[in-house]
Amino acid sequence: MKDRLTKWRLLSVFAVLALVLSGCGEPFLSTLKPAGAVAKQQYDLMILSTIIMVLVIAVVTVIFVLAITRFRRKKGEENKIPKQVEGSHLLEIIWTVIPIILLLILAVPTVAATFEQANVKEMDKKPNKDGVRDALVVNVRANLYWWEFEYPDYKVITSQELVVPTDQKVYFNLISSDVKHSFWIPAAGGKMDTNTDNVNKFWLEFDGAKAQEANNLFYGKCAELCGPSHALMDFKVETKSQDDFKKWLSAMQSAKAASPTDTAAAQGQKLFEQNCLSCHAVSPDDARPEQARLAPNLATFGERSRVAGILDHNEEELKNWIRDPEKYKPGNKMSGTYKQLNEQELDQLAAYLMSLKVEEQ
Known part of the structure; x- marks a missing residue:
């Protein structure tokens, strides 16, 4: 019995922690910390709907508790029949009108926000x-x-x-x-x-x-x-x-084509042109037609904060990605589309890619 109580206490603690942590979030990623007009509108609608739901749950709970306490069967009154309210027009009107009002309170701002957010006439x-x-x-x-x-x-x-x-x-x-x-x-x-x-x-x-x-x-x-x-x-x-x-x-x-002065980067540029240029571009204007843009434009690669969107932005992680992209993103289209490079070639290619910068030119 004591072990069961301990398990229930632990379960309760974890449940409370999960509830608290579910409300945590960083400002750069959390929907609960809106950082724009659309997000704020959506957040307000979420709060409004939550308030309505909590209000309905609270009222139903109060009615339920009242019913099971006030109208519970009592000793000596087993055969007593409470006052019947079946067919009450007042009650019928109340539990029909209240849901309609609540739906209107939620529906009007929701529909208004939907039309406002769908308005793209300016573009x-x-x-x-x-x-x-x-x-x-x-x-x-x-x-x-x-x-x-x-x-x-x-x-x-x-x-x-x-x-x-x-x-x-x-x-x-x-x-x-x-x-x-x-x-x-x-x-x-x-x-x-x-x-x-x-x-x-x-x-x-x-x-x-x-x-x-x-x-x-x-x-x-x-x-x-x-x-x-x-x-x-x-x-x-x-x-x-x-x-x-x-x-x-x-x-x-106004960005110009990269012209690396570093020897390793210059060799890396040659490797890039031989192995990567058929899929990737290194200029912001990227004149290729859309159907020919098979892989990310790398014009600003040296200024990015991540490699492949997920790895730390440094030469070591870049080389890890080039060695085996399938290891990091299974099913990606880069896997197996180029010849394997030796370590020296990887160093040269990484040096070139890290030199691709626009704002620092």
Whole structure:
């Protein structure tokens, strides 16, 4: 008996800890710490629905407790029949009207938010004489298991790391090149599917103050089971002020081809051109047609925070990835598509890739 009580106490402690920890979250990844207009709206709707559900549960619980205490069978009154209220018009009206009111309280703001978040008219407006729209549009293309981000009005393409301005709506065109994925930045809002046969559209806005709290870095994820490495299909979102974002775009547009001065990096460039250039690009403008973009654009690889979206950004982890990408992301399309390199060649190729920087040029 004592052992059973001990087990129940441990179970209770773990249950309470699980409940507490489920509410914890970092500002760069948690939906409970919204960092944008869409996320805040979705968070408020979640709180509203939770309040309504808790209120309903509390009322039902009170009625239940009242019923089993006040109307329980008492000694000497086994044959007593309580007052019958069957067919009471008042009660019928009460338990019909109250649910309708609660549904309206939840439905009206939900429908309003749905229409507001689906409003993408700005991105469909014609560009000015320079070919640039007032709205910032990003084309998102999901692949097994990496992400591509294209800024079509500026002829700039990045991979794995999305760069956005704060306090400004960013409109997204979402599509997939292989199977169904789902684009989700938990702290900013979402999620929305990326399909192969149609383009989904929506917008997000990143709050400047909240972005500073998160050190201007958020995490994005694939939220649709897409294969063995679905859980590893992450990307990073770097936020910048609107002025800094314009400077970043300008730097990307004026970026020149890498010309490494280091001997090892120069040899690595030759290896890259022989083995990797058929799939990867190293210039932000990436003039290849969409169907030819088979692998991530590496123009800013030296400035990234992760290798393959999951490994620490250093030469050792980069070499580990090149040696055996299947070990880290099973089912990825890079596995077995290039010849194996010796250690010296790996060092040279890693040195070249780490030299690929735009903003520091």
